[in-house]
Amino acid sequence: MYDIVSLISAWAIPVMIVFIPLYAAYRKVPVYESFVDGAKDGFDTAIKIIPHLVGMMVAISVFRASGAMDFVLGWLRPLFEQLGVPTEVLPLAFLRPITGAGSLAFTTDLIEQFGPDSMIGRIASTVQGSTDTTLYVITVYFGAIGIRKAGYALKVGLISDLVGFVASIVICYLVFG
Amino acid sequence: MVNWIWLFFIVVGFIVAAWNGNVEAVTQAAFDGAKSGVTVCFGLISVLVFWLGMMRIAEDAGLLSKLAVLLRPVVRFLFPSVPKNHPALGYIMSNMSANILGLGNAATPMGIKAMQELQKLNADKDTASPAMCTLLALNTSSITLIPTTLIAIRMNFNSVNPAEIVGTTLIATAISTAAAILVDRWYRRSRSPIPPLKG
Numbered sequence: 001m002y003d004i005v006s007l008i009s010a011w012a013i014p015v016m017i018v019f020i021p022l023y024a025a026y027r028k029v030p031v032y033e034s035f036v037d038g039a040k041d042g043f044d045t046a047i048k049i050i051p052h053l054v055g056m057m058v059a060i061s062v063f064r065a066s067g068a069m070d071f072v073l074g075w076l077r078p079l080f081e082q083l084g085v086p087t088e089v090l091p092l093a094f095l096r097p098i099t100g101a102g103s104l105a106f107t108t109d110l111i112e113q114f115g116p117d118s119m120i121g122r123i124a125s126t127v128q129g130s131t132d133t134t135l136y137v138i139t140v141y142f143g144a145i146g147i148r149k150a151g152y153a154l155k156v157g158l159i160s161d162l163v164g165f166v167a168s169i170v171i172c173y174l175v176f177g
Numbered sequence: 178m179v180n181w182i183w184l185f186f187i188v189v190g191f192i193v194a195a196w197n198g199n200v201e202a203v204t205q206a207a208f209d210g211a212k213s214g215v216t217v218c219f220g221l222i223s224v225l226v227f228w229l230g231m232m233r234i235a236e237d238a239g240l241l242s243k244l245a246v247l248l249r250p251v252v253r254f255l256f257p258s259v260p261k262n263h264p265a266l267g268y269i270m271s272n273m274s275a276n277i278l279g280l281g282n283a284a285t286p287m288g289i290k291a292m293q294e295l296q297k298l299n300a301d302k303d304t305a306s307p308a309m310c311t312l313l314a315l316n317t318s319s320i321t322l323i324p325t326t327l328i329a330i331r332m333n334f335n336s337v338n339p340a341e342i343v344g345t346t347l348i349a350t351a352i353s354t355a356a357a358i359l360v361d362r363w364y365r366r367s368r369s370p371i372p373p374l375k376g
Contacts, residue, residue, distance in 0.1 A: 012278050020238070020240065027239065042226030042229040043226060045229070046218050049218050054211045058211050066191065067199070116335070125327045125330075129342065130346045149305060150305050151304060
């Protein structure tokens with residue numbers, strides 16, 4: 001299963017890069033002109049995201065560097081201990097939705113420290129792999145089209161992150177425990 | 178809500194730094210954050226330019242509408258407000274497929290393009306439409322078949338079975354995606370005045 005899927009993943013992009021223009025040429029589309037025409041929008045879109053992303057990154061960076069993150073985590077640690085879950089993975093619940101690079105670094109650190117085949121290593125891998133960075137996704141997607149009122153989207157994203165975190169722990173204990 | 182989270186991060190960050198006698202950290206962190214925001218956007222330029230060009234070819238060739246037809250039942254269920262043959266559906270489908278295959282740098286441009294198409298259907302350009310919220314929910318919880326980055330990291334640290342987390346990740350991601358769809362539905366129902374699943 002893993003081999004098949006990773007084979008598909010490896011082939012997907014090269015095949016698309018060949019197949020799309022080839023099929024379009026067959027349908028008499030001026031492929032190069034079409035490409036350039038569409039590609040033009042890429043730059044503007046990326047530039048439009050800058051203010052949103054800078055705003056978000058500044059806030060997250062200040063929150064982490066000041067030690068506020070550790071402070072909040074210190075509060076929650078006892079609760080986690082009561083539940084019998086390794087407290088080492090707790091920071092991931094907070095890092096995962098707000099910073100992709102930060103949570104990946106943290107996961108790597110846990111894997112290095114406890115080993116990839118430890119329960120902590122497995123839980124961290126599962127948590128990291130099962131969701132995306134909610135705050136980043138919202139900022140980039142809504143920033144690109146100029147949406148300022150995100151509605152309930154953020155709540156939905158954060159609730160599903162929490163569900164994913166709890167599910168990861170439960171599943172790891174069921175499968176590997 | 179974004180406003181509050183943003184304010185919370187900055188204010189609490191400042192207070193804790195001041196309490197620890199480390200206010201200079203705030204200055205440094207603010208500018209580091211700003212810099213990485215710009216760096217990430219610049220990294221996005223090449224990916225966006227390339228994929229948006231590629232997707233335009235696909236759109237002109239009629240491939241996107243084909244894709245949308247193929248998976249219509251799923252999309253109709255998730256995005257009842259989008260008209261049948263609207264190009265947004267094709268982009269949504271390509272975004273979802275790229276996510277499932279773990280092609281992160283292809284998924285983002287397609288998702289953005291889908292958002293742009295949904296924005297054309299949106300009456301209030303400042304506020305996210307329900308369809309946008311659904312698309313976002315699908316992306317934040319993104320179903321992934323193979324978490325390639327993590328398998329690589331586990332290999333790096335000599336795991337006996339680096340891919341053993343594929344199964345657990347798949348179940349966890351399916352659960353969080355299901356939760357995202359359900360919560361999205363719930364909010365959508367409670368917000369919209371009369372016809373529940375519309376909009």
